[in-house]
Amino acid sequence: MATMKDVAKKAGVGMGTVSRALNNSGSVKAETRARILKVIEELDYTPNEIARSFKKQKNKLVGLMVPMINHPFFAELTYFIEDELFKNGYKLMICSSSTDREKEIEYLQMLKKNQVDGIITISYHDIYQNELIELPLVTIDRYISDEIPLISSDNYLGGSMAVEHLINAGCQKLAYVGGEPRYKSTVSDRKRAFIELANQSNIPYTIFEVEEPTIAIMSSEMAYAEHVAEEFVKTHPEVDGIITSADVFAYAVINELIKVGKRVPEDVKVIGYDGVPSLIKMDRQLSTIKQPVEALARQSANVLISLIDGEEVPMQSIFPVEYIDGDTC
Amino acid sequence: MATMKDVAKKAGVGMGTVSRALNNSGSVKAETRARILKVIEELDYTPNEIARSFKKQKNKLVGLMVPMINHPFFAELTYFIEDELFKNGYKLMICSSSTDREKEIEYLQMLKKNQVDGIITISYHDIYQNELIELPLVTIDRYISDEIPLISSDNYLGGSMAVEHLINAGCQKLAYVGGEPRYKSTVSDRKRAFIELANQSNIPYTIFEVEEPTIAIMSSEMAYAEHVAEEFVKTHPEVDGIITSADVFAYAVINELIKVGKRVPEDVKVIGYDGVPSLIKMDRQLSTIKQPVEALARQSANVLISLIDGEEVPMQSIFPVEYIDGDTC
DNA sequence: CTGTTAGCGCATTCAT
DNA sequence: ATGAATGCGCTAACAG
DSSP: OOOHHHHHHHHTSOHHHHHHHHHTOSOOOHHHHHHHHHHHHHHTOOOOHHHHHHHHTOOOEEEEEESOTTSHHHHHHHHHHHHHHHHTTOEEEEEEOTTOHHHHHHHHHHHHHTTOSEEEEOOOSSOSSSTTTTSOEEEESSOOOTTSOEEEEOHHHHHHHHHHHHHHTTOSSEEEEEEEOSSOOTTHHHHHHHHHHHHHTTOOEEEEEEEOOOOOSHHHHHHHHHHHHHHHHHHOTTOOEEEESSHHHHHHHHHHHHHTTOOTTTTOEEEEEEOOOOSOOOSSOOEEEEOOHHHHHHHHHHHHHHHHTTOOOOSEEEEOOEEEOOSOO | OOOHHHHHHHHTSOHHHHHHHHHTOSOOOHHHHHHHHHHHHHHTOOOOHHHHHHHHTOOOEEEEEESOTTSHHHHHHHHHHHHHHHHTTOEEEEEEOTTOHHHHHHHHHHHHHTTOSEEEEOOOSSOSSSTTTTSOEEEESSOOOTTSOEEEEOHHHHHHHHHHHHHHTTOSSEEEEEEEOSSOOTTHHHHHHHHHHHHHTTOOEEEEEEEOOOOOSHHHHHHHHHHHHHHHHHHOTTOOEEEESSHHHHHHHHHHHHHTTOOTTTTOEEEEEEOOOOSOOOSSOOOEEEOOHHHHHHHHHHHHHHHHTTOOOOSEEEEOOEEEOOSOO
16 A cells, blocks of 8 residues: 555655645645645555544544444434534444443443544433543433433424324323333433323323333334233223324334224324334324434534534534324324 | 553553553563553553554454445344444444445545455445455445355345245236346346246246336335336236335335235235334235345354455355245235 | 564644 | 654564
8 A cells, every 4th residue: 555655755745745735734836736646646545544543633433322223213313424424524433232231331432442533322321421521422312411412302392292183183081102211311201291281181191101121123122012012902992092102112002903903093093203214104104203313313413523623512402393194193 | 541651651561561461462470460450440541442553554444335224124234244243343334325326436435545444335336346356345135246255145046935935826927026226236136036937837927127216215215116016006907926126115016906906915915025124014914035134244244354354255155035924925 | 571662654843 | 835853552573
């Protein structure tokens, strides 16, 4: 591999000049620059980014800590985060922790050792408290501390919208069905909105949550949702309006309802949460609260970059959600 | 940030000794090592991986070139590749090219500049021919040249199995439905198997392909599949056995068939391809040919690592597929 | 076993 | 406008 030294020698200039020509720093005579560029071409010279990072102590690298990259919601998020970072000259290192706390800590150390400029996390573990206050950090969907910018969609609004639609559709007995999160996140605001609005409207309701097992692969999340749905439907025949914590639970509940002979939405109305596209289309389009995944992703990237650049950033970025009017409510 | 020099000074030893203690290279007296470790603790020293990569000219970094990270099949593949690489001490840099040729070339240069040790590609562009013969490269699902190891599932076998199941189920008129790939890949072996077996069995058949548009987001792939399905069903009422190039087409075709009043599998049998888990479960479980995604992923990672280490590697790694007996055939 | 030293490729400062 | 020199943090070679 040709180095800058080779280029300098062949072009008959000093290394500093080559460096300046390459980075448009300082000034270089047009003629000299042209000569250098020609030599670079001839030698097929590629700047060594490692050496540059090493020298500048800046890596243009961001780490993304995510529970599972092979989950539609996170995959979508990752896609847009990567795109936004790339547009801004940053590279992305993915850390798919499989929701394993130990693995996540290991990843964190790895990221630090690799001198990432900052981290975006959608993790649900409490490992960011003391570990790396010194590194720029942005969190999605989970409050960590007042020092850490939070990017989230308006979960309270989403929960409210869902309840309103159910009530307007004439439901008399509501239920919130989902996995009981093991760690606190803004997702719980959906449930809070559900409870508060149901109370305000004097409508009876149930909260049905089953503690979430550690999820390694997606198929088991489906299995988990099916398990929850089966238990719920078996024990709550009177409910006629359901909100779920995520779309996967809605799908499972609907399947289960149909299995026991109920009609959706005639007998029971169901509204999901997330609105992530899938390659499978049900005969019935799910009514759901759609999160602005792309906006969340791009904002996360941009806030982090601002943080890295030492600029002022909003400590909370809350995006509105949207009700998708499907066939299940 | 404390550096190795700081550690050496405070521990009263030379830098070399610290380095050896850290890397278990050479030998260090147990006592000395203990002292060094203690100082490292005290100083909260973290080795600078950039400096090390720079010095060793090895980055422990692999690039993954993938059409869309937010596609279930690729997301699943990425998940396992990342896991296998991490287990082996390698980091992964994701390049989600959005099937954009220019962006892909840009990514390639970026990877080279960043001194990746090797690349895994599932790209469908012809940009690897001359560009980087010097870098270890592994390809999934697409033959590039005899020099480049290929990892793939047995697409011919998959196609054969599907045809056999259709014939055994009594189908009289077959069809292969899918997107016409813009670039050559081993996926076409599925179609080849379909044609050859149908001919052997003297069964009439149709190949129905529509040229694939550039796909930016997943929802449009669904839309594309629906378009293809609609056209196909409209123009081929006589077909009673269908194989699709991917599951998404199967789902679309089934929806379309039902829409026009056909029963699946009574009137028409459908077998998909891929078998990637989804969070949505249809009331009807799709019969499909399941690819061993995890095996493909891990083998890709391991072959690349062997290549990087200068070991001998198989030039072709072909994994068997599995027929999933669902409700649509 | 351990200390010292020479670069790895580059950006930057300081002269000129 | 440009050349020479310095050092970023670390590993490996060498000398002891």
